[in-house]
Amino acid sequence: MAIDAMKATSQHEFHPDAERLNAFAELALGQSERNEALEHLAVCGRCRQVVALAREAAEAEVAAEGAAPASRSPVIQASAWWKQWRVVWVPTAVVAAFAVASVSIYLRQVEQRETTIRMAKLAPNRGTGPASVPPPSEQAKAEPPASPAPAPAAAKSPKARNSGAIPVERQRPYQEPLIDRLQPLPPPPQPAAPVSLAPGLAGEGFLRGGAPAIYQSSASAQWRPEKKEQDREKQQAENGVLHGSLFGPKAAPPATPRGAISIPPAATESVVVTTAAPELETQTAESAGFGALESASASRPIAARMASMIRLPGGQNAVSTTSSGKILLAIDQAGALYISQDQGGTWDRVIQQWTGRAVLVRRQPMPPTAAAPLPEAELEAKPASGTSEVSPSATIFEIVNDKNQVWWSNDGRIWTPK
Amino acid sequence: MAPTESAANAMSAGIDARPGAMNRILVEELWRACEASSWGLSDDEFEQILVDLATAQNFGLAEGVVATLHQQAAFFHGLCLADMVLARGCASGNERAWEHFVGKYRQPLIRAAVAITGSETLGRDLADQLYAELYGLTERDGARRCPLLSYRGRGSLMGWLRTTLAQRHVDHYRRTRREEPLEEVDAPADDPAPQTTAHELSLLELAVKEAVAKQPAEERYLLATYYLDGQTLKQIAQALGVHEATVSRKLQRATGAIRKLVLKNLERGGLDRRAAQDALGADPRDLDVNLKKLLQNSQTEAFQEQAAR
Numbered sequence: 045m046a047i048d049a050m051k052a053t054s055q056h057e058f059h060p061d062a063e064r065l066n067a068f069a070e071l072a073l074g075q076s077e078r079n080e081a082l083e084h085l086a087v088c089g090r091c092r093q094v095v096a097l098a099r100e101a102a103e104a105e106v107a108a109e110g111a112a113p114a115s116r117s118p119v120i121q122a123s124a125w126w127k128q129w130r131v132v133w134v135p136t137a138v139v140a141a142f143a144v145a146s147v148s149i150y151l152r153q154v155e156q157r158e159t160t161i162r163m164a165k166l167a168p169n170r171g172t173g174p175a176s177v178p179p180p181s182e183q184a185k186a187e188p189p190a191s192p193a194p195a196p197a198a199a200k201s202p203k204a205r206n207s208g209a210i211p212v213e214r215q216r217p218y219q220e221p222l223i224d225r226l227q228p229l230p231p232p233p234q235p236a237a238p239v240s241l242a243p244g245l246a247g248e249g250f251l252r253g254g255a256p257a258i259y260q261s262s263a264s265a266q267w268r269p270e271k272k273e274q275d276r277e278k279q280q281a282e283n284g285v286l287h288g289s290l291f292g293p294k295a296a297p298p299a300t301p302r303g304a305i306s307i308p309p310a311a312t313e314s315v316v317v318t319t320a321a322p323e324l325e326t327q328t329a330e331s332a333g334f335g336a337l338e339s340a341s342a343s344r345p346i347a348a349r350m351a352s353m354i355r356l357p358g359g360q361n362a363v364s365t366t367s368s369g370k371i372l373l374a375i376d377q378a379g380a381l382y383i384s385q386d387q388g389g390t391w392d393r394v395i396q397q398w399t400g401r402a403v404l405v406r407r408q409p410m411p412p413t414a415a416a417p418l419p420e421a422e423l424e425a426k427p428a429s430g431t432s433e434v435s436p437s438a439t440i441f442e443i444v445n446d447k448n449q450v451w452w453s454n455d456g457r458i459w460t461p462k
Numbered sequence: 463m464a465p466t467e468s469a470a471n472a473m474s475a476g477i478d479a480r481p482g483a484m485n486r487i488l489v490e491e492l493w494r495a496c497e498a499s500s501w502g503l504s505d506d507e508f509e510q511i512l513v514d515l516a517t518a519q520n521f522g523l524a525e526g527v528v529a530t531l532h533q534q535a536a537f538f539h540g541l542c543l544a545d546m547v548l549a550r551g552c553a554s555g556n557e558r559a560w561e562h563f564v565g566k567y568r569q570p571l572i573r574a575a576v577a578i579t580g581s582e583t584l585g586r587d588l589a590d591q592l593y594a595e596l597y598g599l600t601e602r603d604g605a606r607r608c609p610l611l612s613y614r615g616r617g618s619l620m621g622w623l624r625t626t627l628a629q630r631h632v633d634h635y636r637r638t639r640r641e642e643p644l645e646e647v648d649a650p651a652d653d654p655a656p657q658t659t660a661h662e663l664s665l666l667e668l669a670v671k672e673a674v675a676k677q678p679a680e681e682r683y684l685l686a687t688y689y690l691d692g693q694t695l696k697q698i699a700q701a702l703g704v705h706e707a708t709v710s711r712k713l714q715r716a717t718g719a720i721r722k723l724v725l726k727n728l729e730r731g732g733l734d735r736r737a738a739q740d741a742l743g744a745d746p747r748d749l750d751v752n753l754k755k756l757l758q759n760s761q762t763e764a765f766q767e768q769a770a771r
Binding site: 059061062063064065066067068069070071072073074076079082083085086087089090092093094095096097098099100101102104105108 | 522524540570573574575577578612613614616617618620621622624625626627628629631632633636679680681682683685686687690691693697700701703
């Protein structure tokens, strides 16, 4: 029975005509005629193929009609294209310009921040000690710099006056004449256990960006940065004023090492002195300088290693160096003092005018008594309180012998007991 | 005014609204609506065409049912009368009708033929051949026979042309294919599996045929188009005017039902449940070949257009 039924449907003699197949495809048949068509299509591959091909042709026709509007005349197309985009050009250009400006500003800020952070990281390793910078009160009384580069413009800044800080020319490219002749710096060692902690060193200090390590004393002061201070320093550095001081005043707590040597500021650079200083870790010249020099251990401060890399005319390495402007002083292992006025190019031995063996040379701000009176104009321009400009010329050099006796000199050649 | 509204107006006016009778107002409204006069058809000729259509299909109603005026209007409203009168004008040789036909359908006809054949050359040949046929170059019994006469307005004229092209192409392909040696010969079936005997195979074949035959027409159409013709669910759904998910669901339901019926038929043929299950694991190529023969045994030689009879 089933076979007969299948044969009855498969052995059809007539196919639906084109109109009925088309009406089936266009859903235009009544229900009864549709069932009949389905009955036939279920067993007739030929008619199924016809319906499928006709539908494909219809879809191709629809696609061709859809593509027809796109093939308008080129003039119309160009006009339409321009009309469509004309409205978009202006905001697009504005957005693009804003994006470019934003990226440029951001990159500049990032670069400044990285530079500041890098300088801040290097400076403590190269630094000497908190005793190198006098408190602001002393600096305020200091003599005007002999050098004509006291940065008066910065001192006139009302913001600097209000904040009690001296603006810094931080972005000035740093000149390292000797560093090129030296071997590359080894990576800074991990801070060793601090010899002493100076929690009360909240005195003023200064930071010179990029002071050459070879100019530093072998005695080092390692700044143990605190997170809070670092963040604040970054923020302030972005604003052009650096508040974090790295080196405390000489008259700060008893833990202040005597042998700490300051970083000589460049001739045209000014530094910021603030009342908020981070805690410092300091090392004495003996512990950090000589001990490190003799043992040549890997943990000695980088400043000492930098000093040891200077070969003096006597054939020995320097154990202690300091500088001011272009004047560079160095003491060798035998206690002989050498002076260079061309940033280490040539060295002259200084006649010994002190007793004992010199073990440390450092730079100190010039005592008030030795300072020349400030011109009236500069006195007026000076900040009223808490701030002062530290000029390289307003410093003196000091030598400490092995008996902790101190001699000072203005030019590094003539020394007077202190 | 739409024909339906006219019919409604005619009914409300009570003008010749007898069931089964052609309302004159309705005819005139339809005649004007489809611009039959533009193709040289008088209102009498137009009315005669409508009467023929209505008589052939009884207004789309079952035999013996008398159509009311409203049903008549609905029936004519469902037809593409504008296309129909154009086709009749062309078939009668009206020049204006031909000009209009050529301007409107010549290029679409070629594009459809190219799409159907997949070849520019074959497509143009096919379109030219049909165009000549439509123009009435062929004669039967000494009279010019135009295939457009078979168009009665069900579906669009363009769809009818496409379907006619597809018919010509499929018939030509199937006819010429038989004259060529088969390139792809089905590989002979492997020896029956030891566990499936010839008796079981014959039972299985019989059971499959019975199960397929018992399926409704739509399910069998789905099975054939999906499994034999290889059409996608989307294509089938477009042909049936339903969603793809509906087609998928119906296919799943149909295969499940066929499997149950096959098992039932096998058990009825004398196999136990386990043997019936084993028989379903027979080599499907045997069943595929038989099913193709079953469903694709269309006789293209015997194809005759119903309208041409």
